[in-house]
Amino acid sequence: MSRSLPNIIITGTPGVGKTLHCELLAERVPGMKHLSVNDVVKEKECHEGYDEEFQSWIVDEDKLLDTIEEQVKAGGCIIDWHACDLFPKSWIDLVVVLRVDHTTLYDRLKARNYPENKLQENLDSEIMEVLLQEARDSYDEEIVVELQSNDTEDMESNVDRIEAWIPQRNYGEGPGSGRIVKEDDYSDNKIDISNNEQNPKPSLWRVLNVISNTVPRKALKMAHDIRQQVNFITGNKNKLTEVKAILEPAIQVDSRALDLIEVQAATMEEVTIDKCRRAADLVMGPVLVEDTCLCFDALNDLPGPYILGHDGLNKLLAGHEDKSAKAVCTFAYSAGPGHEPILFQGITEGKIVPARGPANFGWDPIFEYEGKTYAEMTKEEKNKISHRFKALQKLQAWFKLQLTT
Ligand SMILES: O=P(O)(O)OP(=O)(O)OP(=O)(O)OC[C@H]1O[C@@H](n2cnc3c(O)ncnc32)[C@H](O)[C@@H]1O
Ligand SMILES: [Mg+2]
Numbered sequence: 001m002s003r004s005l006p007n008i009i010i011t012g013t014p015g016v017g018k019t020l021h022c023e024l025l026a027e028r029v030p031g032m033k034h035l036s037v038n039d040v041v042k043e044k045e046c047h048e049g050y051d052e053e054f055q056s057w058i059v060d061e062d063k064l065l066d067t068i069e070e071q072v073k074a075g076g077c078i079i080d081w082h083a084c085d086l087f088p089k090s091w092i093d094l095v096v097v098l099r100v101d102h103t104t105l106y107d108r109l110k111a112r113n114y115p116e117n118k119l120q121e122n123l124d125s126e127i128m129e130v131l132l133q134e135a136r137d138s139y140d141e142e143i144v145v146e147l148q149s150n151d152t153e154d155m156e157s158n159v160d161r162i163e164a165w166i167p168q169r170n171y172g173e174g175p176g177s178g179r180i181v182k183e184d185d186y187s188d189n190k191i192d193i194s195n196n197e198q199n200p201k202p203s204l205w206r207v208l209n210v211i212s213n214t215v216p217r218k219a220l221k222m223a224h225d226i227r228q229q230v231n232f233i234t235g236n237k238n239k240l241t242e243v244k245a246i247l248e249p250a251i252q253v254d255s256r257a258l259d260l261i262e263v264q265a266a267t268m269e270e271v272t273i274d275k276c277r278r279a280a281d282l283v284m285g286p287v288l289v290e291d292t293c294l295c296f297d298a299l300n301d302l303p304g305p306y307i308l309g310h311d312g313l314n315k316l317l318a319g320h321e322d323k324s325a326k327a328v329c330t331f332a333y334s335a336g337p338g339h340e341p342i343l344f345q346g347i348t349e350g351k352i353v354p355a356r357g358p359a360n361f362g363w364d365p366i367f368e369y370e371g372k373t374y375a376e377m378t379k380e381e382k383n384k385i386s387h388r389f390k391a392l393q394k395l396q397a398w399f400k401l402q403l404t405t
Pocket of ligand 1: 233234235236239259260290291293361362363374388
């Protein structure tokens with residue numbers, strides 16, 4: 001049976017960060033779904049009871065396979081499980097084995113209050129590469145990939161790589177048809193297959209056949225922490241101060257002061273999208289950028305992106321009765337190079353007046369809103385009604401949505 005999206009197993013010893021990888025990937029790639037075997041086992045009762053010593057459910061593999069067969073055969077599943085040999089070869093297009101430093105794993109499992117025996121067996125399993133061996137034994141070598149998962153940077157780059165390797169084609173039509181990972185791509189992650197006779201699998205079978213009921217909660221919390229942060233790229237200190245004042249502490253604002261080229265002769269949305277793509281390419285990661293425009297009703301929304309000094313702005317309107325203007329702020333967020341920017345726009349309507357108030361920030365002294373120019377307002381006042389505030393409200397709502405879906 002062919003499928004248009006691949007099935008990917010993300011495996012590794014409990015505590016390597018499987019769930020978090022699966023969730024981020026599912027969020028990034030339309031059509032791909034996170035299939036948590038932990039949850040299926042519990043919800044559909046695919047188990048043979050509870051192992052008190054290991055504080056884990058004992059999985060009924062046949063029942064599990066029957067339960068998920070239809071879903072997996074349709075494709076687009078990211079299977080989250082710390083064993084992989086039970087899934088038929090024909091179902092699977094890529095197997096990612098996550099690896100972690102032993103000390104990091106110890107700390108993570110300790111934080112989950114694993115009983116000492118379970119903790120030790122998991123550590124042994126990681127040290128002896130049990131799951132890597134199992135993946136190698138169960139699937140064609142070319143679809144098995146080993147990736148480090150020690151910190152959030154590793155995770156971001158792993159998810160980027162897996163995403164980049166999900167091409168649109170028919171999977172599951174004979175050997176190699178859904179092959180995603182090329183040997184060359186992974187020359188820096190080459191897997192050393194140790195001698196099969198020393199395979200420690202039999203003595204550690206329990207680790208592979210029991211499930212932990214503590215993985216998802218911690219991982220979810222990590223996901224939340226990660227996504228509550230933005231890297232705001234701007235050359236404008238005043239903007240940064242306002243963005244921080246509006247978003248923090250709910251969303252942490254880190255920043256890099258880069259002067260980005262702004263394309264000319266385009267709509268404000270195009271200017272911002274282009275700026276965002278450049279920023280993501282430059283920093284090779286997630287970015288937030290912003291572009292602000294002033295639009296005069298009398299001039300059919302000009303100057304728009306072509307803002308002059310505020311003297312020039314007043315002169316532009318000299319011959320016009322209508323002094324009404326819109327301050328428009330467009331933020332663009334990209335998850336990284338190659339990711340389509342998402343736009344958040346805020347508009348505050350006011351009028352252009354002769355300058356009043358301190359000239360600290362651009363055209364603040366000449367933009368009047370309900371009797372006060374931006375420059376006459378306190379920072380708090382401006383940040384409650386400004387174009388920037390309104391755009392950031394939308395961004396915050398979107399961030400919240402990401403956390404709950
Ligand atoms: O690095 P970036 O973020 O692009 O910063 P920039 O200073 O180039 O900013 P824009 O192109 O978005 O803005 C065009 C002009 O509008 C001014 N400006 C932006 N937001 C403003 C605000 O809230 N109040 C007053 N002036 C503002 C800003 O100082 C610039 O001179
Ligand atoms: Mg600029």
